[in-house]
Amino acid sequence: MRIRWPRRVSGQVLAAQLSITAGVMVLATALFLAPLSSEIDNQAMHQALAIAQTTAADPDIARDLAATEPTPKGPVQRAAERIRRATGALYIVVMDSRGVRWSHTTTARIGEHVSTDPREALSGREVLQIDVGTLGRSARAKVPLHARDGRIIGAVSVGIGYGSVRDQLLAAVPRLLLYAGAALGVGVLAAIAVSRHLRRRTHGVAFADISALLDEREAMLHGIREGVVAFDRQGRIRLVNDEAGRLLGILPNATGHTLEESLPPGRTTDVLAGRVDGADLLTVSGGRVLVANRMPTKDGGAVATLRDRTELELLGRELDSTRGLLDALRAQDHEHANRLHTLLGLLELGLHERAAQFVAELTHARRASAEQISERVHDPLLSALLVGKSAIVAERGVALRISPSTLLPARVVDPRDLVTVLGNLIDNALEAVAAHPSPAPSIEVELRAEGTTAVLRVSDTGPGVPPGMREQIFTEGWSTKPPTLPSSPEAGPGAHEGYATVSPRGRGIGLALVRRLAERYGGMARVTARAGGGAVFTVVLPEALTGNDTPTHEFTAAGESR
Numbered sequence: 001m002r003i004r005w006p007r008r009v010s011g012q013v014l015a016a017q018l019s020i021t022a023g024v025m026v027l028a029t030a031l032f033l034a035p036l037s038s039e040i041d042n043q044a045m046h047q048a049l050a051i052a053q054t055t056a057a058d059p060d061i062a063r064d065l066a067a068t069e070p071t072p073k074g075p076v077q078r079a080a081e082r083i084r085r086a087t088g089a090l091y092i093v094v095m096d097s098r099g100v101r102w103s104h105t106t107t108a109r110i111g112e113h114v115s116t117d118p119r120e121a122l123s124g125r126e127v128l129q130i131d132v133g134t135l136g137r138s139a140r141a142k143v144p145l146h147a148r149d150g151r152i153i154g155a156v157s158v159g160i161g162y163g164s165v166r167d168q169l170l171a172a173v174p175r176l177l178l179y180a181g182a183a184l185g186v187g188v189l190a191a192i193a194v195s196r197h198l199r200r201r202t203h204g205v206a207f208a209d210i211s212a213l214l215d216e217r218e219a220m221l222h223g224i225r226e227g228v229v230a231f232d233r234q235g236r237i238r239l240v241n242d243e244a245g246r247l248l249g250i251l252p253n254a255t256g257h258t259l260e261e262s263l264p265p266g267r268t269t270d271v272l273a274g275r276v277d278g279a280d281l282l283t284v285s286g287g288r289v290l291v292a293n294r295m296p297t298k299d300g301g302a303v304a305t306l307r308d309r310t311e312l313e314l315l316g317r318e319l320d321s322t323r324g325l326l327d328a329l330r331a332q333d334h335e336h337a338n339r340l341h342t343l344l345g346l347l348e349l350g351l352h353e354r355a356a357q358f359v360a361e362l363t364h365a366r367r368a369s370a371e372q373i374s375e376r377v378h379d380p381l382l383s384a385l386l387v388g389k390s391a392i393v394a395e396r397g398v399a400l401r402i403s404p405s406t407l408l409p410a411r412v413v414d415p416r417d418l419v420t421v422l423g424n425l426i427d428n429a430l431e432a433v434a435a436h437p438s439p440a441p442s443i444e445v446e447l448r449a450e451g452t453t454a455v456l457r458v459s460d461t462g463p464g465v466p467p468g469m470r471e472q473i474f475t476e477g478w479s480t481k482p483p484t485l486p487s488s489p490e491a492g493p494g495a496h497e498g499y500a501t502v503s504p505r506g507r508g509i510g511l512a513l514v515r516r517l518a519e520r521y522g523g524m525a526r527v528t529a530r531a532g533g534g535a536v537f538t539v540v541l542p543e544a545l546t547g548n549d550t551p552t553h554e555f556t557a558a559g560e561s562r
Contacts, residue, residue, distance in 0.1 A: 021187035025180045044139035044160045045128040051087045052143040052158040055080065061094060062147050065102060065154055072107035079103075090138050090161035094145065096154040097122055114157070118142065121155035226307055227290075229272060233300030237262060247306050248285055267475060268292075272304045282309075284512045376406045377447055381415040382422065386445065389426050393443060398433050400426075403446035408454065411546040417517055418454060418544065422447070424510040425458040425537050432462030432535070453523070454544040459536040470527050474515040514539060 055061065064075040071077070080092040080103035091105040099118045104110050120127050121142035128141050138159035145154040227244030231237060237254050244250065254262040263269045268283045270276050271292045281292045291307040339358075346355035373390075377383040386402070393400040412418055426443060433441045438461050446457040465473060511525075514537075518525040523540040530536045 018188060018191055021184060021191060025184045025187070028180070041130055041139060045130070045141055048089065048139055048158040048160045049126065049128060049141035049143070051083065051089050051092065052141045052156045055083050055092055055094070055158065056143045056145045056156045058083075059148065061156075062145055062153060065094065065096060065145065066147065070096075070100060070102040070111045072110050074102065074110075076102040077104075077107070077110060081105075090159040091157075093157040093159075094154060095157065097152065102154070116157075118155055118157070121157070122152060124152055226305055229304045229306070230297075231259075231302045231304070235259065235273065238301070244306055247288060247290060247308060274302060284516055286516070289513070373402060376402055377408045379408060379412045379415050379418075381419055382408065382412070382447065385419050385423060389423070393426075393430055396430060396434055397441065398430060399440070399442040401442060401444045403444055403457070406445065406447050408447040408449055409545070411449075412454070413544055413546060417521075418456065418541070421514050421517055421539050421541070422456055422458070424514050425456070425539070428510060429458050429460035429462065429535075429537070433460050436463045438533075449545055452543050452545045454541045456539045456541070457536060459530045459534060461530070461532075461534045464529055464533060464535045465527050473527065474511050474525065517541075 058079065061076055061079050064079070068074050068076065076094050080094050083089075084092045084105070092103060093101055093114065094103045095101055095114055095118055099114050099122070101110050101112055101114055116131060121144055124144050126141065126143050130137070130139050132138075138161055140157060140159040142155055142157045144152045145156050147153045224241070225243055227247045228239065228241045229237060229244045229248075229250075230239035235258055236256055237250075237259065238256070240248075240250050240254055248263060248268070250262050259269050259273050263272070267276070268285045268290070271281045271283050272294065274294050274296075279293055283290050283292055289309045291309050292304060294302055294304045296302045343355055343358060346352075346358060373386045374383045377386060386400075390400045422445070426445065429443045433443060441461050443461075444459045446455075446459075448455050515525040518539050518541060521541040521544055523542050523544075525537070525539045528536045528538070
């Protein structure tokens with residue numbers, strides 16, 4: 001019957017451990033029995049030696065050997081038999097210097113020559129050996145027999161039956177096997193416990209599946225468009241997939257390091273380390289808006305996932321701008337309808353000159369406002385943004401003024417960054433002013449160039465920002481608006497509402513993006529108090545302008561910059 005090797009990891013480990021344990025026990029038993037047999041033989045030979053020495057030391061035996069004849073009832077035979085029975089020896093043979101027996105277990109052999117060579121013992125040396133004689137195999141010892149004057153007059157040969165030696169060895173085997181069996185049982189129980197633990201840890205997978213699982217894991221982790229970062233129980237990074245490395249800027253050699261060693265301090269590090277509770281936590285890393293989730297694992301570690309919401313935020317802001325423009329167009333539609341009704345009434349009343357004057361005044365006012373912006377802000381994207389925002393702000397009942405000191409030449413390196421900064425600041429200021437009505441709500445925008453540095457300043461007549469919160473409002477996720485995500489933290493009272501984000505889907509992102517953009521240029525973003533109440537946001541962007549007045553982008557016929 002064919003024995004099948006188990007497929008599961010736990011089964012294979014159990015089988016391997018049982019085989020190894022059994023093999024080790026058999027080998028250990030064999031290695032123990034081999035020297036044990038030799039040791040028992042050695043003990044038997046020394047026992048025979050001790051009996052032979054004791055017999056040879058008896059002065060009566062030496063005297064009777066010299067004075068009597070070798071007979072079955074002689075004094076030498078009687079003394080030897082007495083010692084043999086007392087010690088349990090197989091035989092005690094006393095011989096003279098010629099090798100003739102004076103004593104023997106079989107009395108008929110007394111007077112005969114010994115069967116083995118006695119010359120070594122008769123020469124004065126002690127002999128220890130395992131040999132075969134007339135009584136079979138035995139452990140024997142031979143010692144010289146001295147007379148009173150010291151002469152060697154014979155020898156004493158003592159044998160211990162080899163059957164008794166084998167009996168000692170066999171008697172030791174059951175105890176040895178008992179100990180070996182007990183050790184084997186303990187080993188089997190330990191192997192079973194390890195196998196069960198391994199089965200739980202490996203979920204019963206087979207060895208053949210491990211390679212496929214690892215390949216699938218690598219393909220999945222490095223193929224998905226979602227960042228994955230895994231941590232061990234000490235908080236060290238043990239896995240970073242390609243997308244997480246791109247989103248966080250973590251190098252491939254970050255494995256084995258802590259988050260603090262791989263990322264700068266801030267909200268992103270706190271979220272990934274689990275110091276911020278909640279689901280779908282918003283954070284900003286390298287100018288990208290990320291949604292992070294952290295899930296603990298059974299071994300005490302954790303896995304954090306990251307989704308890039310930058311494009312979604314940009315689309316959301318574009319949608320907000322579109323909705324704002326639609327609201328402005330709707331308001332202008334009502335305004336134009338009123339003006340047309342007024343113009344129609346003047347014409348029906350025959351006041352043709354007054355109607356012409358009314359149309360000229362409306363046209364001049366609109367054109368003057370757009371021309372004022374384009375004269376001071378030469379970049380088409382920025383001036384278009386200000387014109388569009390002025391319509392939205394006016395529809396909300398707020399005045400948008402351009403500071404007299406505004407002058408920005410058309411040499412912006414990347415106008416989109418300035419559009420992002422300026423759009424965020426104006427929208428936040430508008431919500432702050434709208435949330436806290438005042439007799440003359442207004443927003444003032446200032447853009448100016450200082451060499452190659454662009455300075456953007458937006459002030460409003462809102463409630464202002466308390467000094468203790470002027471750094472906190474630039475933190476990702478901080479907002480005083482009603483949160484729409486579980487991750488949005490609440491702020492304390494007295495904060496400047498509206499200065500956390502411009503997106504209605506996520507809070508605490510707008511001003512964080514502003515600061516990150518400023519820091520990317522090597523500049524800064526700060527908020528101060530406005531004289532008479534309100535807040536002043538200032539953003540400094542070094543090297544945001546080129547050294548000449550040549551525009552860095554053109555407009556196509558469709559009006560898109562390229």
